[in-house]
Amino acid sequence: MTGHRKWFSSLNPVNTKEYITFRDNGQGKVLGVGSVLLSAKLSLREVAFVRNLVFNLVSILQLLDEGFEVRFKKGACHVLDAEETLVCSLLPFGQIFRVDLTSVEFNGPNPRIAQIESGKGLSVPPLSSWQDGCRFSRSCVSVMTSYLGELLHMDTVGPARVASVSGKWYVLVVVDDFSRFSWVFFMEFKDEAFGFVRDLVLRLRNESHKAMRAIRSDNGGEFKNSRFKSFCLDQGLEHQFSSPYTPPQNGVVERKNRTLVEMARTMLDEHRTPRCFWPEAVNTACYIANRIFLRAFLGKTSYELRFGRQPSAKHLRAFGCRCFVLKKAGHLDKFESRCLDGIFLGYASRSRAFRVWILEVKQVVETCEVSFDETIVGPRRDDEEGTPIFEDKEGADDVEEEVYVRQPPGFESAKFLDRVFKLRKALYGLKQAPRAWYARLKSFLLKSGFVMGSVDKTLFLLSRGGDTLIVQIYVDDIIFGGSSHALVSSFAEQMSREFEMSLMGELQFFLGLQIKQGPEGTFVYQANINTVLDADEDGEAVDQKEFRGMIGSLLYLTATRPDIQLAVCLCARYQASPRTSHRQAVKRIF
Numbered sequence: 001m002t003g004h005r006k007w008f009s010s011l012n013p014v015n016t017k018e019y020i021t022f023r024d025n026g027q028g029k030v031l032g033v034g035s036v037l038l039s040a041k042l043s044l045r046e047v048a049f050v051r052n053l054v055f056n057l058v059s060i061l062q063l064l065d066e067g068f069e070v071r072f073k074k075g076a077c078h079v080l081d082a083e084e085t086l087v088c089s090l091l092p093f094g095q096i097f098r099v100d101l102t103s104v105e106f107n108g109p110n111p112r113i114a115q116i117e118s119g120k121g122l123s124v125p126p127l128s129s130w131q132d133g134c135r136f137s138r139s140c141v142s143v144m145t146s147y148l149g150e151l152l153h154m155d156t157v158g159p160a161r162v163a164s165v166s167g168k169w170y171v172l173v174v175v176d177d178f179s180r181f182s183w184v185f186f187m188e189f190k191d192e193a194f195g196f197v198r199d200l201v202l203r204l205r206n207e208s209h210k211a212m213r214a215i216r217s218d219n220g221g222e223f224k225n226s227r228f229k230s231f232c233l234d235q236g237l238e239h240q241f242s243s244p245y246t247p248p249q250n251g252v253v254e255r256k257n258r259t260l261v262e263m264a265r266t267m268l269d270e271h272r273t274p275r276c277f278w279p280e281a282v283n284t285a286c287y288i289a290n291r292i293f294l295r296a297f298l299g300k301t302s303y304e305l306r307f308g309r310q311p312s313a314k315h316l317r318a319f320g321c322r323c324f325v326l327k328k329a330g331h332l333d334k335f336e337s338r339c340l341d342g343i344f345l346g347y348a349s350r351s352r353a354f355r356v357w358i359l360e361v362k363q364v365v366e367t368c369e370v371s372f373d374e375t376i377v378g379p380r381r382d383d384e385e386g387t388p389i390f391e392d393k394e395g396a397d398d399v400e401e402e403v404y405v406r407q408p409p410g411f412e413s414a415k416f417l418d419r420v421f422k423l424r425k426a427l428y429g430l431k432q433a434p435r436a437w438y439a440r441l442k443s444f445l446l447k448s449g450f451v452m453g454s455v456d457k458t459l460f461l462l463s464r465g466g467d468t469l470i471v472q473i474y475v476d477d478i479i480f481g482g483s484s485h486a487l488v489s490s491f492a493e494q495m496s497r498e499f500e501m502s503l504m505g506e507l508q509f510f511l512g513l514q515i516k517q518g519p520e521g522t523f524v525y526q527a528n529i530n531t532v533l534d535a536d537e538d539g540e541a542v543d544q545k546e547f548r549g550m551i552g553s554l555l556y557l558t559a560t561r562p563d564i565q566l567a568v569c570l571c572a573r574y575q576a577s578p579r580t581s582h583r584q585a586v587k588r589i590f
Helices: 060-065 132-138 190-208 226-235 247-270 275-292 302-307 433-447 485-498 544-557 562-574 580-589
Strands: 008-013 019-021 027-037 043-050 069-073 076-080 086-093 096-098 151-157 170-176 182-187 214-217 238-241 322-326 339-347 354-358 363-367 370-373 459-464 467-474 477-482 513-518 521-525
Touching: 008 043, 043 060, 060 069, 151 190, 151 247, 170 190, 170 247, 170 275, 182 190, 182 247, 182 275, 190 226, 214 247, 226 238, 247 275, 275 302, 275 339, 322 354, 322 363, 339 370, 433 467, 459 485, 467 485, 477 485, 544 562, 544 580, 562 580
Parallel strands: 151 214, 214 238
Antiparallel strands: 008 027, 019 027, 027 043, 069 076, 076 086, 086 096, 151 170, 170 182, 322 339, 322 370, 339 354, 354 363, 459 467, 467 477, 513 521
16 A cells, blocks of 8 residues: 555545554545556556555565565565566565665766776776766756657658558658557658648647647658748647657657558568558558557556557457458349458548458448458469469560550559559460560571471571581470580570570480480380379279370370370270270270
């Protein structure tokens, strides 16, 4: 129990007739019960506020209930937390133990070693008190705010690399010093900051009915200008500026900037949300931070310090998840879909609604009729084999026809979300890419003196000085050989200069065919082909697709195995209506 009202971080009045009787038979009425923060490590709950109580009394049982450990030793009593870290020490005082929470052991600058901090390399006895030199040179004023809106910290972040959907590039962050409640405002230009700050100051004055003392910012041109100066003079505000190139002097908002940006980046990455929605992510991060982070030494969230009630977290959802917005029933056909597909982008600032990006109409709506699917992750930018879909393939040439593609995720144009991209180069993965690559390679070979085959258009021949060089092309796989080693080496160097390519050495494998070259000749075979067939244990009817796949594999194999040509063609007659006996015959061929 205590008689000091200012010690309480929270106090609830009580309607009771209980009185505390003192040693001198005096009495003090219990006015309330609340929480007291004695230090950063020592917090007490259910502390009674007693009128006229001079001393502060703490029960050992109450310390034990709070999770602390109390150890009594001869001449001292030590209070430790759950991690066995010393919180405070109490010394005997008559029949009780006493601790002076205002006294702190001094281990700071010492004049005996020219103001160098004690304990750094030298063993110097500690001084009993502050020296006069330190009092005059190091004394400072401790500034603490006591109510919402007394001091506001502000700073701008940006420009972002990607503009928002509405064309915003900057974000203005404002933090209240007392509660650490934060506001974010998004701007296309920095000079818009004045309007947002002016409106916020006037709103907070109407909300708290208390005088606002000061605002604090850096020396940026968006803050240090005639409009801010005139506004502060009219409103009686002190405009404090940090020193040039000294962000720590405005550290409250600088740290908040980092917290919000890191939270926003994490939310964008979680569901691979397009980067153009970064303002929505920052706004959601600010919304969450105001409701979950506790104010140091006060034990309350910023939201509770501002509005006087604890926030609810039941409505929070995963940012960027897929959601479905209910359509209004008055304008729907009987067989029309009852919802719109969308992306969740946070919470409305002026209503209890959700903000959703509707994919069909490409705009943000605020609605309460939303169902969420927080398990679905956005599509990756890789194909099934892990190849980036939007990465240029080396050698892909200009496309002859006009080809348009959708805007890739993360590369959307903020001003033209409803438009598509026109390709200048053929992209790897498009249907036109092999054709464009072939045209580019064909042009190069013809300019180099090659002659294209009259039957096989992917075969090119070069005759030079009685020697011949043959080049065979299959999309981006190329094999070549010739009668002269010098001619082959020259062609390899020429291709490496013109294209980014890898030389694989002597031909051993090509399009599933194994090639073995030796003095006896060149042999083509497929010894590594091993087709695993499903066992027919349940005797069910033959699947037509499976049977046709088996026939197709065998037909490909006949290119190097002419001895099975007849058997495969006979079995291929029954592809329209295969039976179990037909499949058994195919298995025997395998």
